[in-house]
Amino acid sequence: MKKLRFTKMHGISNDYVYISTFDQPEEDWEQLAIRLSDRRTGIGGDGIILVCPSDVADAKMRIFNADGSEGKMCGNGIRCVGKFVYDKGLVPAEKTTITIDTLSGIKTLELTVKDGKVQSARVDMEAAILRPADIPVRYDGDRMIDAPLEVDGRIWNVTAVSMGNPHCVTFVDDVDSLDLEKIGPHFENHPIFPERVNTEFVKVIDDHTLQMRVWERGSGETWACGTGACATAVAACLNGYCKKGDDITVHLRGGDLVIRYTDDTVIMTGPASTVFEGTVEI
Numbered sequence: 295m296k297k298l299r300f301t302k303m304h305g306i307s308n309d310y311v312y313i314s315t316f317d318q319p320e321e322d323w324e325q326l327a328i329r330l331s332d333r334r335t336g337i338g339g340d341g342i343i344l345v346c347p348s349d350v351a352d353a354k355m356r357i358f359n360a361d362g363s364e365g366k367m368c369g370n371g372i373r374c375v376g377k378f379v380y381d382k383g384l385v386p387a388e389k390t391t392i393t394i395d396t397l398s399g400i401k402t403l404e405l406t407v408k409d410g411k412v413q414s415a416r417v418d419m420e421a422a423i424l425r426p427a428d429i430p431v432r433y434d435g436d437r438m439i440d441a442p443l444e445v446d447g448r449i450w451n452v453t454a455v456s457m458g459n460p461h462c463v464t465f466v467d468d469v470d471s472l473d474l475e476k477i478g479p480h481f482e483n484h485p486i487f488p489e490r491v492n493t494e495f496v497k498v499i500d501d502h503t504l505q506m507r508v509w510e511r512g513s514g515e516t517w518a519c520g521t522g523a524c525a526t527a528v529a530a531c532l533n534g535y536c537k538k539g540d541d542i543t544v545h546l547r548g549g550d551l552v553i554r555y556t557d558d559t560v561i562m563t564g565p566a567s568t569v570f571e572g573t574v575e576i
């Protein structure tokens with residue numbers, strides 16, 4: 295029986311099983327993501343994240359959702375990967391600017407370190423993608439903003455944004471009362487999203503504050519989604535609820551993220567936490 299070393303980490307309760315391939319061989323990650331994510335029979339998590347060697351950055355990140363599908367980007371995950379790389383000494387202790395290669399490009403992180411451990415990270419998520427074909431969403435206009443969409447027998451007004459992965463943002467009066475287990479899968483598998491979609495349900499608190507719940511492609515409702523918070527802040531600016539260049543606080547079930555959107559980039563700031571380490575038989 296083979297053994298795999300892992301670190302359980304979370305970014306405001308969006309929890310993944312982190313596995314280093316710096317010193318462990320390749321495995322069938324799709325199958326392991328399904329098995330290890332199970333909260334009763336596995337380690338438990340919203341998926342698994344691999345921290346891999348890279349020729350072009352300090353490390354490479356790969357994210358597998360709980361259903362085994364591979365995502366291209368993970369906002370909460372990348373802050374934890376920055377912490378993992380620093381805390382494990384994979385970069386020198388004086389190096390607090392870290393680069394991480396992802397399937398949606400190389401991202402730069404500024405780490406905040408206390409007593410030799412990373413507490414939080416500020417990530418340059420790069421420009422939001424709004425061109426429908428690049429998100430991807432089947433939509434005829436040049437940007438899908440506040441567009442009516444029928445989902446599960448109701449009309450929702452949606453804004454489509456890619457942060458390296460696809461998001462559908464809808465503004466509602468109340469997020470707490472929504473039955474995400476029922477409506478989430480209808481958004482995720484809606485035929486206008488050829489690669490499925492992550493969906494954010496958002497209440498505007500004021501012009502600097504948003505409350506959000508998320509139904510993630512491949513993982514269901516999670517307590518937070520970093521790329522989802524970025525897409526939400528972008529959508530809030532595009533819909534006139536918030537202003538570009540301002541710090542926008544997004545309240546999620548598991549905590550807060552601060553997002554700043556400009557035409558050139560989206561900056562996300564938030565914590566990264568280690569829960570425990572262990573080995574698992576595979």
Ligand SMILES: N[C@@H](CCC[C@H](N)C(=O)O)C(=O)O
Nearest residue numbers: 365368369370459519520521
């Ligand atoms: N939780 C993540 C996003 C994870 C991937 C997503 N479910 C997808 O398939 O695109 C985040 O914090 O961004």
